Amino acid sequence: MKSTKHPIVLRFAGMHPSDISGYEAHRYRKYGDLGHIDPSKPKPRLLIGTTNWAEEALAEIKLIKIETFAAELTELDRRKRRKDLKKRRIEGPRDPWRASRHGPLREVLLTANKDWFEETQSNDELFNTVREKQFEERAVAWLKEHFGDDVIHARADTDEQAYHIHAVIMPRATVHKYGVECHMLQPSIHPLIKNYEAAQDSVGEWFSEIGLVRGEARKRAIRDALNSGKAPPEKRRHVRPAEWRAKEELRLAKEAADLETRRREVAEREDIAEDVISYAEAVSAGDIDEDGKPIKPSTPTRAPITPDRRTGFGFVKARKAFQAVAKRLALRAAIKAKQAAETRIAAEISEIKKADATILEIARLLPKGLRGKIADVRRKLTASIMALDPAAKGRGRKPGQQQSGPE
Known part of the structure; x- marks a missing residue:
């Protein structure tokens, strides 16, 4: 396998004494982010310190507080500062470190890319732990070389995705x-x-001796860019593994939900399309009417349209669409028939009116007695004609208006 230059990863994180109990609970896999833990792999292995390091560290910090408090009270008493002495006795011991957002302790993380640990020149070991042993030896030596006895704890985590080492530094100082000489954490x-x-x-x-290289010098690159008047590279924010995994799980869950929603939408559209096709085939074959009611038994060559099938969303949708079209076609046919009838009636009424005008001309040539009889008959005939004329409907004669006739 071709070796790739992988960087050594070093992280410092601030730590407060109150964080030690949670740190230990996670070390024993009883608390914290455990979703990435592989229970089939070996548990974390102690490298530096005792199994009771947490209790020992807290006890030492408590002792430092008490010793410093006793030295302070002794000094106030020696200087006859009774008021300050009384006040400090009431207040009690103070933390033996300067307050800061990071805390007085430091947690150290040392690791490399998991691909580097999987690279090996030997196939003798079942789990390919050659690189892990090399890394572990260098890490323990580096911690002891630079932090000495202040490294109160170190462990190797082997049950996660990549092998890594956690360490806790308690920086003891004397001031x-x-x-007197007092101890504090600095x-x-x-x-x-x-x-x-x-x-x-x-x-x-x-770690260069085992093939790892220094990580990217981003702070140096930022400083050099600023000094040369160039835009500095974008600042990266280190994301803790637990935070990254939480965001990644949320992203994957959202993608899965979106995929399931799209799958259901496609399946629903397919069902609707199948229902529409079944409805259309059944109507064209004469198996059902436009309301979806059976007309005759289905032919043996086709599966019958079952009641459940007729109540499908696509089937109902197709039936409603068919009914709407049928109503529009029926209304359009009725309108056309009415228009044709009105046209025919209008033509016939026109011919009758022409005949009426001819009768009126002839009546004027007859004696007065016959003209009166013709006028009475003509008025009755005209009333019947106007009742048939759509254009004349709603147009009655004004009160007192008489219909013209032969005099």
């Missing part, structure tokens, strides 16, 4: 205070904690 006493770039340079050189 002259209250007339992370800056370690140059590699104080200077993050120096720490990256250090591990890059230390």
Whole structure:
């Protein structure tokens, strides 16, 4: 397998003494983000410190607090500052470190890409742990070299995706205070904690002997870009594995939900299309009417349209569409028939009116007695004609208006 240059990964994270109990619970896989843990793999292995390191660390911190508090009270008493002495007795011991958002302890993470651990020149070992042993030896040596006894705990996590090492540093310092030497926790006493770039340079050189390289010098690249007047590279924010996994699980769940929604929509459209086709085939074959009611038994060559099938959404949709079209066609046919009838009636009424005009001309030539009889008959005939004329409907004669006739 061709070897690839992989970077050594080093991370420092602030840690408060109150975080130790949660840290230990996760070490024993009882608390925290456990979704990525593989129970079939070996449990975390202790590398530095005792199994009771957490209790020992907390007890030591408590002892430092009490010793410093006693030294302070002794100094106030020696200086006869009774008021301050009384006040400090009420307040009690203070934390033996300067308050900061990071806390006085440091958690260290050392690892590399999982592909690097899987590269091996030997097939003798079942789980290919050659690289893990090489990495572990270098990591323990680097921690002891640069932090000495302040490394109160280190462990190897082998039950996650990539092998990695966690360590806890308790930076002990001694200061002259209250007339005596007092202990306190001070992370800056370690140059590699104080200077993050120096720490990256250090591990890059230390692990180069086993084929790893220093990670990208982003801070240096940003500084060089600013000094040369160029735009600095975009600043990266380190995302803790638990946070990344939570976001990734949310993204995958959303994609799965969207995929399921699209699958259901496609299946629904397919069902509707199948119902429409079945309806159309059944209507064209004369098996059902436009309301979806059976007309005759289905032919043996086709499956019958069952009641359940007739109640399908697509079937109902097709039936409603067919009924709507049928109603529109029927209405259109009725309108055309009415228009044709009105046209025919109008033509016939026109011919009758012409005949009426002829009768009127003839009546004027007859004696007065005959003209009166013809006028009475003509009025009755005209009323019947106007009742048939659509154009005359709704147009009655005004009160007192008489129909013209032969005099």
